[in-house]
Amino acid sequence: MNDAIEIRYSLTNLLINQYILKHNLEPVDFTFDLFVNDYLEKENITLDKNIPVTEEDFFLAVTVKKGKRIRIFINPKMSKNRFNFSICHEVSHCYYDVSKTEVSQTFFNMEENPTYYTEDELLTEELANLSASIIMLPDISLLKNLYTTKSFYSIAEEYGMSRSALWRRLVNFGKLKCGMPEELAQSSATRLQTTGNREIYHKFMSTWGSTVEKQIILDFENSILEMD
Incomplete structure (x- = not known):
């Protein structure tokens, strides 16, 4: 394991x-929203439903760090419960994966397209999924x-x-x-x-x-x- x-x-x-x-x-x-809302407010992280689009592929969610600012983009077209999980997934990235020294970072979730990820990125996404499920329950x-x-x-x-x-x-x-x-x-x-x-x-x-x-x-x- x-x-x-x-x-x-x-x-x-x-x-x-x-x-x-x-x-x-x-x-x-x-419930997850208690933790998530407090965490987003504490860390001054913005939640944005204007999700980026690349050609014909739609992201489920994207977390972007620029300087000291972090913004989470969430696709609003998902079902409510999938939307909830995606927020927890991105919060996991913010908590565990966002670097304090890197000037710019991006984490994207295109779950239906694993070919977009390297082997290391796939592990990072698996860990974020695991964390999200525990944040929820x-x-x-x-x-x-x-x-x-x-x-x-x-x-x-x-x-x-x-x-x-x-x-x-x-x-x-x-x-x-x-x-x-x-x-x-x-x-x-x-x-x-x-x-x-x-x-x-x-x-x-x-x-x-x-x-x-x-x-x-x-x-x-x-x-x-x-x-x-």
């Missing part, structure tokens, strides 16, 4: 855990929802996620946090989506000698100790 993926997974959960604790929120009450909030009877679709709606984004979030949680093989992680996410069955997550988190559930809670509670 790529170390960068594991590191990004942990760092983004830490970031959101700290936000939740700092603002005295209950994990189930956290961090481990501590996902854990709480896994011990409810809420449907897959109710969770997606509550957290402003598309169905595909929530499904992928569950797959990554299964693989990266619970240690499931890829095939089992996918089938577990599909089972939750189609039947609401969460049993496999419960087993991987708290039975068979697993301490995953306790570790998620401990990581959340200890996040405040790492605040500046």
Whole structure:
């Protein structure tokens, strides 16, 4: 497994855990827009719906840094939930990838055209997607929802996620946090989506000698100790 993926997974959960604790929120009450709006305001980042166009190709989103100014361009023609994810994706670029020393930088998201990217850029985009999914639904909030009877679709709606984004979030949680093989992680996410069955997550988190559930809670509670 790529170390960068594991590191990004942990760092983004830490970031959101700290936000939740700092603002005295209950994990189930956290929504991505609270963090995103505060971050954009704090960093003085402009959100612009006048998306650039290149010939016949339309960007989903673009983040541009010029000097000390950062502007995020978002395609307004996307569905609401895809729009939400794209904002979180670009915020991830701002937080992790924008350099303090580079005079000019551009990060663009043309998800349907992977040939536009180098191998390094593809990894950067994968990491931004991972961060976006955690900003929308961090481990501590996902854990709480896994011990409810809420449907897959109710969770997606509550957290402003598309169905595909929530499904992928569950797959990554299964693989990266619970240690499931890829095939089992996918089938577990599909089972939750189609039947609401969460049993496999419960087993991987708290039975068979697993301490995953306790570790998620401990990581959340200890996040405040790492605040500046």
